[in-house]
Amino acid sequence: MKIVYENVSDRLQTILSRLKGVKKVGENTYRAYSPLRDEKEPSLYITEKPDGIILMCDHGGGKVEDILAAIGLTMRILFPDGGSSGSEPKGSDPERKVAAIYQYLDKNGELVAEKVRYTNKTFFWRSKKPDGSYDYHKPKNVPLYNGTVLEKTEAVFLVEGEKDVDTLTKYGLPAVSLPNGAHWENEYVAYFSDKVIIILPDNDGAGRGYAKAALKALKPTNYNTGIMQLNNWWPEIPEKGDVSDYIAAKGEEAVAKLKETLDVVTRNKKPAPAVNAVPAAQCNTATVTVAATSAPLMLKTHIDYCIVIKKFDPHSNPKYSTTDNGSGRLFSDIVRGEARYVASRKSWFIYDGARWTPDEGNMATMEMCKAIGDALTHYAFAIQDENERNQYLKYTMRWMTRNYRKTILDDAASVYNIGMGEFDADVNLLNCKNGTLDLKTMQFRSHNPDDKITKIADVVYDPNARCPRFEQFLTEVMSGDADKSAFLQKHWGTHLAAIPGTSVCSSCMVQRPVTAKVP
Incomplete structure (x- = not known):
């Protein structure tokens, strides 16, 4: 079957569209199930090099020609010169009939490019030249x-x-x-x-x-x-x-x-929680520093971990040997600010960007382990020595099995374990949706996993917020005396905050108008 692919990315996408269980494990690198056999874990790796050549490696031993034949393709698709560059795809393959033409328009409604899709799910790009003819390359900055x-x-x-x-x-x-x-x-x-x-x-x-x-x-x-x-x-x-x-x-x-x-x-569209900083001159205690809104829990992907692993360089560091212990130490060091094991709860706790929460069934930590395994495989491809690269790839393949991931988590549990008593130890920290307020210094800062907080108030902190009715009430009961109103507000605030080391009366006097009985 003669098929011409005009764009490198399009060729890669065509291959991926015919495979099962495709997952990106690095820049231009993907993992998928081999079409040559039934397997529990994907063993086929596909990488697109900067020069446009696509590499395929089946760790199960399958030949590239057989893999491509199983999905209806030939070796020609692996090379950027698989067809006539810059001209319309040719061929009489009856399967390759135009199924649709998708037009990409700019914000003014002007045509930028067209993607022509065939009935066999391959496609090519084209854009019009000034003379009315077509350029069969994908243009830059397609909207x-x-x-x-x-x-x-x-x-x-x-x-x-x-x-x-x-x-x-x-x-x-x-x-x-x-x-x-x-x-x-x-x-x-x-x-x-x-x-x-x-x-x-x-x-x-x-x-x-x-x-x-x-x-x-x-x-x-x-x-x-x-x-x-x-x-x-x-x-x-x-x-x-x-x-x-x-x-x-x-x-x-x-x-x-x-x-x-x-x-x-x-x-139900909601505005992004945002607060404005209060100038120092308007603060009675300390300057309030405003933090950005924290995003909800979003586990890192293998792409994020690729950057981290490159810095750790585990292949060159004896601390991270290819043993169970070495894998446990590597996992622990990578996720130290995201996951900690609590022995008394027999569970991992994960940091969701705002607080530490129990990882029910260790599901999140298992996903972290999977992502790190994918990133390690991508890292292994960069090892220069072929023998060392192949040996390390065999090691990274162990991370793809569930039983080995359980072993890694078991070994990692003791590396940076933490007791429940270390959580919520600082009673002066009030955790809000958009950051943490230190009640002692009145400084407001971004969420930080090192604060070891497990609780969060369902409010957005706003230093400019006012409560007109409460202020009116203070004025009423204190007969307009501003100093006494301020004292009463501080008195109640101290009670509510329950700040250690402070001593306040359990009751207070409210001034009432003086009346006299006329004899």
Whole structure:
């Protein structure tokens, strides 16, 4: 089957679209199940090099030619010169008929590029030259697909591909997608300024990874961003099922639920918690430093851990030997600020960005272990010596098995274990949604795992907040005496704070107007 791919990224995406269990484990590196056999853990690695050549390595021993043949491809797809560059794809393959042409428009509605999709799920890019002919390369800075809808709506669905965008648009639901499908790119964050974003991933590993990456990138600037998993509404959703499949299966019921969700999140849009710093001159005690809003728990991905592991360089550090002990120490050092084991509770505690919480069933720490294993595999590919690289890859493959991950967690538990008595030890720290207030110094700061706090008040701290009715009450009961009102407020505040080392009366006198009986 002769197929010509005009763009390196497109060639890689075509390969990944035909594999199962695809997961990104590094920059331009992916892991997937081999199509040559049934396996419990993915053993096939695919990497795209800077020169455009795609490498495939099957740790199960399969030949690259056989793998490609099993998914209907040939060795030609691995090389950037697999077809005539800069000209329209040619060939008489009956499977390769045009299925759709997706137009990418800029904010002014001008055509930037077209993606031509074939019936066999391959595609190519084209854009018009000044003379009216086509350039068959993907242009730079391709906008979002259907991005012009963002000018007309407050909330939008973010899906993985053009087909899903067109499906939702057909039913009056605003939707956009990135040019490269389930491959998040941070340069697109700017398009979504102050929008309510509902991320709708496909039901597969690549989709879930894409959704997490998108949420992590969008949340800091788009407070109203969330992921909606279709299996919550459609439990029988097949592997790789998407929103188009959902609507095809459930019809108007699916459309109604999507519209209801869009309406609810739009009506309940919340402003990002933000507070303004109070000038020092206006503070009675100490200057208040304002912290940024903390994001909800978002586990790091293997991409995040790749950066950390590169700094640790475990292959060159004897502390991190390829033994159980070495793996436990490596895991502990990497996640020290994110996960600590509490022996008295027989459980890990994880830091969610605002406080420490029990990790029920050790699910989060297990996910951390998986992500670190993926990052280690990516790290191993950079080892120069071939024999050492292969040996280390064998070691990283052990991280892919559940039993070994349990062993790692067991060994790591004792490295930086912590007692429950160390949590919430500083009673002067008041943990709020947007930061922590030190009641002793009245300084407000960002959340910090070293504070070892497990509790949080369901409030956003605002030093400029006022309570007019309470202030009026103080004035009334103290007959307008400002000094006595201030004393009474401090008296009650000290009682409420229960600050150690202070002594206050258990009762107070309220001044009442003096009356005299006339004889």
